[in-house]
Amino acid sequence: MDKDAQMIAVMSNALINLQVKYRSSNITDRMQIRPELEKLLNRFSNYQKLLLQEGTISTDTDLSEMETIKSEIDKAANKQQLLAAIAKTISFLITKI
């Protein structure tokens, strides 16, 4: 188990145990424990997001690049459709001559 996996396992168990404790407590204790529970939940969630980011390769720049490629291909499609229409028209006209 690497460091990330160990950390996830520790935080996961802590979140489970703290929730069990929280739910079995009276209202006075729950009001005191709640900030701690929220803090742990946020930390755990942020750690998971970091884990996800470690595996992420595609960036915002890539996203813009893909948008640019798409518009290039769309433009090519428009041009080609126009050329095809011209070619068809020529063929049609020639058959009528």
Place this chain on the structure above:
Amino acid sequence: MNYSKTIKIFALSILFVSFCSCNKQKAEALKVAAERFRNEAILSLEQMNFLFNKSIEIVHHDIEQEVETVVNDLNSIDNIETINAALLDHWTIEAEMGNDVTASMNKEFEDLKLHYYQFEAIFNSVDQGNLLNKNSVKKAEKHAINLTLQLINFSKILKENQFRFTADRVLMIERMKFAKAEENEKLRNELLKNVAKEFVELRIKENSTKESAIKQCLKAAESGRNIAELIKNYDKLNVQDVLNSIKNSMNFATQISGGNEKIADLLVKFESVENTIKEDPYWQIILKQDINSNNN
């Protein structure tokens, strides 16, 4: 108009139209491969999102349980002055606890999905501009590889880390404690047996959900690898080659989800795909900058 010139123009026009039609089929096949990649990738991200959410899940009450909690809390309060705005605030926050964390996690995955939607969108009109867009199609290759390697990374993250269903485990512990506290021995044993069975079922469910997400990531990675290869060899392939390549890739994906292969074996197989991509001089030129920056 000169007769032979007319014949030439006519022949060229016919040739142009028929050439367009043949290339169009090839481009349509590429479009189908891109759609397949997007579908598989979105499904894998949804399964991952579910796993991540389950591991940060807070137990929530239904309305009836919430009313019961408030009644119990009110009954337990001795000092009437403590029934105030802060107490009502507490119950409100308690009922909504974890919602913002889940929403934020969902946003992370929605952002990731955008990349796969955008990749597929590149090919929306590829069949209509098949003769003029070769260079642009080639530019999409880098993104196909990056998005594929990303899915392989995600499958490894899933494999290496545990994803417990937190809220289910909390309720499980409560049921175990309840069963253990039963004084009637016969009833206690019955309750313990039931809760033990439920625990084993939960553990199996956690594992199978994780395995399914890993397999889905690998299926998506396979369709990504397929489209990257199709783009790489696009000029050399004919329509039948493209269709065969997609068919072979789909067969392989079916094998992955068939469940006969072990996750560890599948990951080894995809690590070799990853290494091939990273070590192949052809891909290296395309990916050099991205791979280097990712290893930093």
